[in-house]
Amino acid sequence: MKWDEFFVTGDPLIYGADVSIALTLIGVIFVLTYFKKWKWLWTEWLTTVDHKKLGIMYVMAAVMMLFRGGVDALLMRAQLTVPDAGFLDSTHYNEIFTTHGTIMIIFMAMPFLIGLMNVVIPLQIGARDVAYPFLNAVSFWTFFMGAMLFNISFVIGGSPSAGWTSYVPLAGLELSPSVGQNYYLLGLQIAGIGTLLTGINFLVTILKMRAPGMKLMQMPIFTWSSLITSVIIVFAFPVLTVALALMTFDRLFGSHFFTLMDGGMPMLWANLFWIWGHPEVYIVILPAFGMFSEIISTFARKTLFGYKAMVYSMVVIAGLSFLVWVHHFFTMGAGGAVNSFFSITTMLIAVPTGVKIFNWLFTLYKGRIKFTTAMLWSLAFIPNFVIGGVTGVMLAMAAADYQYHNTYFLVAHFHYVLISGTVYACFAGLHFWYPKMFNHRLNEKLGKWTFWIFVAGFNLCFFPMYFLGLAGMPRRVYTYGAADGWMSLNVLATMGGVLMGIGFLILVYNIYFSFRYSPRETTGDPWDGRTLEWATAAPVPFYNFAHVPEVKGHDAYWIAKKEGRAKEKKPYKPIHMPSNSGVPVIMSTFFFISGFGMVFSWHWMSIAGLIGVLATMVIRSFDYDKGFYVSVEEIEKHEQTTE
Amino acid sequence: MANNEQTHSHFPWSHVIGFALSIILTLFALWVGFESGLSNTMIVVVVVGLALIQATIQLVMFMHMTESEDSKYQTGTILYALFIAIAVVVGTIWVMSFGMSHM
Amino acid sequence: MDAVEHSPNTPLEYQSETGRLNILGFWIFLGAEIALFSTLFATYFVLDGRTAGGPVPAELFEVKGVLIETFLLLTSSFTCGLAIHYMRRHSLKGLFLWIGITLALGLSFLGFEIYEFVHYIHEGAALTTSAYWSAFFVLTGTHGAHVAMGIAWIALILIQLKQRGLTPDTSRKVFISSLYWHFLDVVWIFIFTAVYLLGMVM
Numbered sequence: 001m002k003w004d005e006f007f008v009t010g011d012p013l014i015y016g017a018d019v020s021i022a023l024t025l026i027g028v029i030f031v032l033t034y035f036k037k038w039k040w041l042w043t044e045w046l047t048t049v050d051h052k053k054l055g056i057m058y059v060m061a062a063v064m065m066l067f068r069g070g071v072d073a074l075l076m077r078a079q080l081t082v083p084d085a086g087f088l089d090s091t092h093y094n095e096i097f098t099t100h101g102t103i104m105i106i107f108m109a110m111p112f113l114i115g116l117m118n119v120v121i122p123l124q125i126g127a128r129d130v131a132y133p134f135l136n137a138v139s140f141w142t143f144f145m146g147a148m149l150f151n152i153s154f155v156i157g158g159s160p161s162a163g164w165t166s167y168v169p170l171a172g173l174e175l176s177p178s179v180g181q182n183y184y185l186l187g188l189q190i191a192g193i194g195t196l197l198t199g200i201n202f203l204v205t206i207l208k209m210r211a212p213g214m215k216l217m218q219m220p221i222f223t224w225s226s227l228i229t230s231v232i233i234v235f236a237f238p239v240l241t242v243a244l245a246l247m248t249f250d251r252l253f254g255s256h257f258f259t260l261m262d263g264g265m266p267m268l269w270a271n272l273f274w275i276w277g278h279p280e281v282y283i284v285i286l287p288a289f290g291m292f293s294e295i296i297s298t299f300a301r302k303t304l305f306g307y308k309a310m311v312y313s314m315v316v317i318a319g320l321s322f323l324v325w326v327h328h329f330f331t332m333g334a335g336g337a338v339n340s341f342f343s344i345t346t347m348l349i350a351v352p353t354g355v356k357i358f359n360w361l362f363t364l365y366k367g368r369i370k371f372t373t374a375m376l377w378s379l380a381f382i383p384n385f386v387i388g389g390v391t392g393v394m395l396a397m398a399a400a401d402y403q404y405h406n407t408y409f410l411v412a413h414f415h416y417v418l419i420s421g422t423v424y425a426c427f428a429g430l431h432f433w434y435p436k437m438f439n440h441r442l443n444e445k446l447g448k449w450t451f452w453i454f455v456a457g458f459n460l461c462f463f464p465m466y467f468l469g470l471a472g473m474p475r476r477v478y479t480y481g482a483a484d485g486w487m488s489l490n491v492l493a494t495m496g497g498v499l500m501g502i503g504f505l506i507l508v509y510n511i512y513f514s515f516r517y518s519p520r521e522t523t524g525d526p527w528d529g530r531t532l533e534w535a536t537a538a539p540v541p542f543y544n545f546a547h548v549p550e551v552k553g554h555d556a557y558w559i560a561k562k563e564g565r566a567k568e569k570k571p572y573k574p575i576h577m578p579s580n581s582g583v584p585v586i587m588s589t590f591f592f593i594s595g596f597g598m599v600f601s602w603h604w605m606s607i608a609g610l611i612g613v614l615a616t617m618v619i620r621s622f623d624y625d626k627g628f629y630v631s632v633e634e635i636e637k638h639e640q641t642t643e
Numbered sequence: 644m645a646n647n648e649q650t651h652s653h654f655p656w657s658h659v660i661g662f663a664l665s666i667i668l669t670l671f672a673l674w675v676g677f678e679s680g681l682s683n684t685m686i687v688v689v690v691v692g693l694a695l696i697q698a699t700i701q702l703v704m705f706m707h708m709t710e711s712e713d714s715k716y717q718t719g720t721i722l723y724a725l726f727i728a729i730a731v732v733v734g735t736i737w738v739m740s741f742g743m744s745h746m
Numbered sequence: 747m748d749a750v751e752h753s754p755n756t757p758l759e760y761q762s763e764t765g766r767l768n769i770l771g772f773w774i775f776l777g778a779e780i781a782l783f784s785t786l787f788a789t790y791f792v793l794d795g796r797t798a799g800g801p802v803p804a805e806l807f808e809v810k811g812v813l814i815e816t817f818l819l820l821t822s823s824f825t826c827g828l829a830i831h832y833m834r835r836h837s838l839k840g841l842f843l844w845i846g847i848t849l850a851l852g853l854s855f856l857g858f859e860i861y862e863f864v865h866y867i868h869e870g871a872a873l874t875t876s877a878y879w880s881a882f883f884v885l886t887g888t889h890g891a892h893v894a895m896g897i898a899w900i901a902l903i904l905i906q907l908k909q910r911g912l913t914p915d916t917s918r919k920v921f922i923s924s925l926y927w928h929f930l931d932v933v934w935i936f937i938f939t940a941v942y943l944l945g946m947v948m
Contacts, residue, residue, distance in 0.1 A: 239781060
């Protein structure tokens with residue numbers, strides 16, 4: 001292999017990216033060395049098993065990925081603004097919509113939500129960490145390494161270009177001979193390990209680590225949504241693991257699962273992909289629902305309306321989400337009975353979602369609403385999500401779907417549910433729980449600027465796409481002709497996209513601005529919160545709770561405040577905490593090496609990497625470190641400084 | 644703990660019975676397949692049924708699924724997994740048959 | 747939270763908080779494994795019969811070899827259960843004996859399976875031959891790889907047992923690995939039924 005096959009060459013945009021990546025790396029290394037921060041980085045962050053720090057790293061990585069995916073989106077909008085534009089060629093455009101979709105779903109939406117779950121869930125249930133802190137670190141680092149493996153594709157070897165769904169035969173070896181598709185397969189595979197472990201971890205954490213007295217039906221609703229999400233993760237991700245492995249075998253070892261020759265069935269890929277893919281949609285929306293519920297209840301200053309209905313509707317969604325996958329490929333022609341069945345299940349799953357919308361509205365009804373930034377995102381979510389949901393039911397009708405399928409109508413639909421559902425929730429949750437992560441609030445004024453600009457931009461960008469779809473514009477085309485008459489709506493969409501970009505930049509500036517100028521928290525309860533995370537001190541000590549809280553009902557902290565138990569003093573007891581470990585990050589690095597070797601079919605490298613992974617597992621198995629105890633004196637010291 | 648007497652008895656009866664049942668069920672499935680003369684559909688139904696019974700024996704008698712304070716969660720997990728397994732296997736076969744009869 | 751809420755009769759592996767958490771977590775992991783193997787089975791059923799003019803399974807499968815493999819694995823599951831029985835009676839010697847037999851049976855199973863695969867490849871049925879054989883080799887191969895992992899894992903735990911004796915930690919590890927081992931037998935029951943038996947009969 002020559003060097004110009006190894007590195008991507010010939011495109012000024014890529015050279016620009018090369019230079020900026022190199023400069024950033026050099027800058028980071030310089031800063032760390034100059035300020036002598038390497039040891040700090042290793043002991044405080046790379047080896048940490050603290051759920052709050054892992055959560056922060058998840059969120060930071062997700063914001064980085066949001067930037068990358070957002071740049072991809074703006075490049076696409078730039079190309080589509082006017083007919084016959086020559087900004088991107090077709091290959092480059094295909095690569096960009098592929099990486100945009102994959103990154104936004106797998107490396108942005110999921111880690112953002114999982115990051116917030118990491119920060120919040122143990123605090124909300126009154127626990128000192130998750131059930132398996134070590135595995136939690138493995139989860140983060142495998143996600144991170146998987147994401148990095150996927151992302152380096154655009155400078156080394158070339159990006160995948162078969163769409164985030166990677167349908168065969170397009171994604172097969174004959175039509176996608178470059179290594180790009182291998183990056184997709186292995187990046188997702190490695191990140192998927194982490195996601196599966198997260199699912200198991202949070203399931204056990206929520207089932208077993210709740211503070212004494214907290215019954216299942218008294219858990220905060222975000223905890224409930226995370227529990228259901230974890231269940232879906234545990235049972236959906238193995239399906240993706242298999243699907244990716246089978247395509248990897250097809251491409252690297254000559255098997256015939258999805259090939260056109262020797263009995264393979266290309267359509268089986270679509271089937272397996274969406275058996276995972278539809279539950280995945282609920283994996284990224286249920287935690288969002290949970291966050292909105294918490295925020296709406298807090299700022300309407302009322303208990304959540306219809307708590308039980310909320311819980312049961314999520315349980316129903318967990319079951320039904322595995323029975324609707326065919327609606328992603330009605331036009332494949334699976335037959336009338338199949339299409340009708342999946343059409344009906346799809347419409348059924350809209351019912352529990354509708355129930356939740358009414359619950360939020362009734363929670364707001366007669367509430368004394370505080371319009372904080374987090375609340376604004378939650379309020380904007382409701383109408384925007386309804387638009388996305390209703391158009392989803394339109395798509396659910398198999399016969400009508402033959403018209404909408406593969407048009408911008410679909411693009412508009414899923415951006416309406418994913419952005420106004422998941423992305424709004426990420427922003428709302430970030431503002432809401434930011435004090436728990438960084439001990440200061442995000443600036444509200446800048447937050448509201450972000451909100452108004454982003455929401456206006458979002459609607460301007462995606463609402464016209466419904467009409468573009470109805471006017472026949474197919475998705476995934478890199479250009480169109482002037483005679484098609486799609487230009488004016490595309491111009492609007494691009495303007496909306498630019499506004500969203502500006503909104504994002506203000507958010508990033510807000511993070512910097514608030515870090516510099518926001519007053520530090522003193523109480524740990526900035527919003528007059530209802531659930532236990534607000535009972536922790538500011539900043540949250542690494543052991544979370546000096547006393548394990550006692551729970552006497554739903555909205556546990558609210559009750560404690562009402563009964564005057566919020567600031568009770570009791571004698572401390574030593575606290576058991578897990579030790580840090582360097583194994584997760586090293587193990588994940590070996591995963592990365594192994595994956596990189598597989599991408600280029602350098603089998604010596606992939607085998608060496610796998611041996612490294614196994615070796616780190618053996619080391620872990622023989623490690624009988626049982627953590628350490630925080631002494632009473634140390635707790636007292638902490639509790640004095642934090643109050 | 645539900646299984647104290649079982650744990651502390653001297654002879655592992657439940658294991659021996661489970662093992663004997665597994666062997667008998669395996670041989671019976673073989674007989675159903677080759678000698679029973681049932682229709683193909685019936686053979687599929689019966690041997691898959693036998694496999695499920697054998698799996699249950701493993702889960703309950705060997706793996707002690709129903710012991711410990713978490714037996715509800717353990718059993719629930721396996722039952723939900725069974726639902727997923729049926730949805731994935733039956734669903735996939737049905738969807739990928741494209742209206743034609745399979746097998 | 748340790749050292750409460752259990753009687754002296756509670757098995758060692760359930761006595762620590764970590765023990766209880768890890769055992770429940772492993773059950774959930776087994777749930778995920780069921781989803782994984784279901785997907786492989788679904789793939790196998792869809793690709794069943796797609797032999798592209800190459801060898802068909804009924805020509806190659808033999809009752810004798812399959813039965814040997816099945817009884818080896820069934821018996822190993824039984825002996826693994828006995829090992830736990832002895833562990834719960836605090837008999838380290840019984841535990842070592844029965845785990846040793848389990849590993850020996852597992853290794854023989856692997857030997858027969860590798861022999862079977864090599865035989866098929868000689869007869870012209872390999873991963874690359876047709877969709878059917880791709881599905882066959884990946885389904886049975888994934889199971890075989892699990893068995894190999896299980897053997898290596900249990901061997902590591904035996905070393906730790908030798909070093910430390912029976913503690914809540916080591917007995918937890920033995921118990922969890924036994925769950926894994928039984929589970930592999932559960933998967934094999936379905937491979938035996940759906941792949942071999944129905945493959946020969948249909």
